[in-house]
Amino acid sequence: MAKKEVVTDIWVHGLLQEAKIHLDPQGSSILEIDQALKTASKSGSGKVGFPEYVGVVKDFLLVIENKADLSRHVKLDASGVISLDPVDVKNHAINGAVFYGKHLAKNTSYKKIIAFGISGDSKKHRISPVYIDETEYYRELPEVESFISFSAENIDEYYVREVLKEETDTEKELAEILRDAAALHEDLRNYGNLKDIDKPLIVSGILLALREAESKNFSIDDLTGDVVVTDGQKIFNAIQANLTRSRVAPEVKKDKILSQFSLFKNSVRLNEVHATLAKTPLKHFTEFLNSKIYRSIKYTKSSEDYLGRFYGEFMSYSGGDGQTLGIVLTPKHITDLFCDLVAIKPDDVVLDPCTGTAGFLVAAMHHMLSQTENENEKKKIRQERLHGIEDQEYMFTIATTNMILRGDGKSNLINGDFLKENPSKLQLKQATVGMMNPPYSQGSKANPSLYEISFTEHLLDSMSEGGRVIVIIPQSSVTGKTNEEKSIKANILKKHTLEGVITLNKDTFYGVGTMPCIAIFTAGEPHADDKECKFIDFRNDGYKVSPHIGLIETEQAKDKKQHLLDVWFDRMDADSKFCVKTTVEADDEWLHSFYYFNDEIPTEAEFEKAIGDYLSFEFSMIMQGRRYLFGGEDNAQA
Template sequence: MTKKRISEYTSYIWIKNELQELDWNTKNPNRNSDGQVYTQQECLDNEQIKKQLVKKKPEYVCKINEDNFYVIEAKGQIEEIDKAFQEACDYATLINKSKLIKAPIVSGVAGNDEDGYIVRSAFLEKGIFKTINYHSKEITSLISPSLCIELIENKSSSIKELEINEKQLLATAEDINEVLHLGSINKDERASVMATLLLSLIDDTKPNYNASATVFVKDVNNRAEEILIQHNKRDFFKHIEIKLPSKEEARKKYKKSLVSTIFKLKKINIKAAMFSGTDVLGKFYEVFLKYGNGAKDIGIVLTPRHVTTFACNILNITHQDVVYDPTCGTGGFLVSAFDYVRSNSSEEQLSEFKKHRIFGIEQQPKVASLAIVNMIFRGDGSNNIIDDNCLSVGLKRLVLNSSTTGEYVKTGENINSKVVSKVLMNPPFALKDKDEKEYKFIQHALDQMIDGGLLFAIIPLSVLTKSGVSKKWRQNQLLKENTVLSVISLPDKLFYPVGVHTCALIVKKGVPHPENQKVFWAKCNEDGYLTKKGKRLKNDSIENHLEQIEDKLKLFILNSNTKINNIPEFQKSEKIDFKDNLLELVPEAYLDQKIPTKEEIMIGIDELVREAAAFIIRSKNENEII
């Protein structure tokens, strides 16, 4: 059956909307002094452009500045992307013959509202239009004004820094979740479907979007499996393989949602974004797992990126560290450790680190698969991520080709040589199994560590306040075998909507806690994020207490004699009260109270008077009724 011809006119609204989202002023520059976008023949009103194009007119010409322009050409079918791109280059080449103006940036757009859209962009570098990229990964969206300026100033098609709009990222994740819902893809399968699609995109060759559902999904699965084979992780494919429904109509709907998802991922430059400082996959997984039931059933909460970055900084992760997360979930801490080392190491050092010194365990195979995908996209580091119960697995030192690394062994085997120097972890919350209390995960991690190693763990406050077995652990193991360096109360809504009050525990392994050793206590009520409509978004008007303590805490971890200013109800360095019968190791037990101002006292008195008056009135009314 011949496919119906679709005009490129259908793409005009889409392109204009995309340009607006990217902060282009889409008004005609000839009619508005702030305008930046010519639509079709409008560009011929510009004298210099008309001299070069004569009567030719691209779909859009964007004004970057007075003498630089950005050309966009569109076609109505996805398979016409090469044609759209080439015509954009041809228009730009004509403009570039001018001695007064240049068109160094071009984009070809192909597609329609029904099938979706794809974009190819290039920058004129040394006379050749080269693909715009970030860390060699193609930029697959239209180009923003600020990015155009950067490309021109650097005279290079390679972007140095890729800014990720977190609000747009979350909106795209929600949008994709809805698309997968409309495709009748089970909410608990969406994260693994996403993982497979992302793996399939690593290969730069395009799948046949017009193929049947069966052929298309087989191609996607084959691509994903091949990537896992290359990374010695083929066993995980069975956990993320996409499986089509049996009915033909359902298959078509399923396939349509997959294609739409791929185009939405391309729109946010997913492959390039994976190398940015943002944990892009973490954001997507957060949305998908939020709607599914699986995460709730197994106690998974995703650690926010700014917290994992904070942990890596204060522990000063280096390429020489062996980093371990025994409850790694989707890999948030490991991703941050990798990124932190990448920004502070040579290529050779990073290669050694990712191959030999990142270890993670996740009990749920599907979730472990997500962690593996996360690391593969960032340049690997997936070698030593496994699915298992961490409490039944240990890590011992191993030397491979003169490189220090570790290997997994079963708990109970004689581990003569420990290897882990840094632990980053957020064990599952609220597990009912009595054998899997949060402190047991911490103790397991400490058991794998070398003396002097550092542990950062996010745990419920109750682990450090409860009596019974929790107190015995604090008393007989945590403090008798290690030094507590710091405890930080974290914001109440950090894991919203999960209502667990949490803290960060920082421990030095192997040195019994001296009675005169001071601890850095801090209560961080704010982290620079605002909770609005069920989402937590960065907001510059909100204080960030984690940032405020970060530098001092990093110094304190190196030297506990570092002077810490005593700020009531916020921070203090103070010795542990070993005479405390409860042995509560939380900031609330050690921070000083603020001295109320005269105004605060008067407000308090006023409130007490009002409450007393209300109580008397209520009591009188109740007596009258009686």
């Protein structure tokens, strides 16, 4: 075996270990497969033949064939299909993988086989899966960057999405959530005549009241439309009891939340029996939320921000998205990615100073709790290690409700203006992780403190030394489009370290029109002149826009995320098209597109095309009388 191929084998073995997949090299410990390989010679002689790796994940048989040279990735025949000529099978990765896959499909009982043709090394490579069934039929699948989609945890979902081309349970659940949100929004409008700002408060208040049903202090059956003790009063009483039961403190915080829920008592329309419904709108909403939403929030262990999802849907159905208030709610896959990029741990103290619906805190809590079995540690996470600040009272109420519904009744949420908080005072929280999606498009020369990069600086100044800070902000924030923003960038580097910036999918905030990026810093440590930052192009993140649903995850998303994390944590080298490592200046545009240059040597075909394009351009200019562009005389007629 060539030395280069050994390097490829070692790299592939590392990818398999990372995905927690165990495959056997050069043979199989499974008797049935081992017997089949005794007649699997690539030459077709009927003698023994071994792929680089083979093994089983659940009921799938995985086969891997490697080549060190990218030019040996695949050979197609004259018809444009994978050649199974013995020479091509021997010399090309995909051809060899398909050969072994078809042989094993014919000679074993395995009915679902995924063969991988892999070429290159950790920096430049191609990984191509091909599905083969028991009839020896095969289908080429999209290229991947890792084996994460083929782990025991993910392979069934991959099969449903990429092979069967069907919706997964997660996708069906999301579509159902969106349908329910649309239906509830319609009912809130038709039966409640509610303002947009009040709709999420109705939802969150009812969900709190439903928690009291477990203590027998609230029952949907008690919502009878009584004119003395109204349904709204009963729900309000249940909300008040649940806030007390959840030990929401201090008292002023509980009172502030209750004042937001006073509309339950004060709205005549919500408490009158509706002729069509034959019940009050509040009872109708409560029945709907109990059956459709409450159980999802209470019993799920997911980091999905259901109330945030609902709020976003309400706003979009109302013809707005919150942009007038600078509200851009963060999708779940981004809140989860934040936790992974800062490698969040159970003993971290998390601060989100622009809490919104508490999506970041929900995600952080989920990730932190999943890493410990110690009940005392879990209690500390819930009660001491999650901090948030939210300026708008109704959003503060929704955030508090969201945390209570997730079992965090003592979350340290503050209703206040983050920019007016003294950073030295906030440092007393000893936050080790800062996460933020600040208000967008609020800053101006007259109000430079409202620039997104200004929020970022204020958060960095509020962290403990060495704290990890991660923010999602518009790309324009890191380019320094105004002198004020350039000055803020320079100040940041004087006191803090920029670790890198990740350019995101333009549809991350679908429907909002924001081009976002993620910026990651280390607080309290001045940026060294020779510090190399990572600038990553993650626009192709595996998410796409689906009609009537919005941004959805494709099967490539897990794989692309794993590749991003591998590159970010230096577990893998990357092509400069994906990641550039470089020193920075404050005046630089902190984006991959600013630092990237194509360092690939062009192929002969690319060189010939470039020359041809130039000659065509030169000929066209000469024919237009512009020979002077090339050092000749201008023959154009006056």
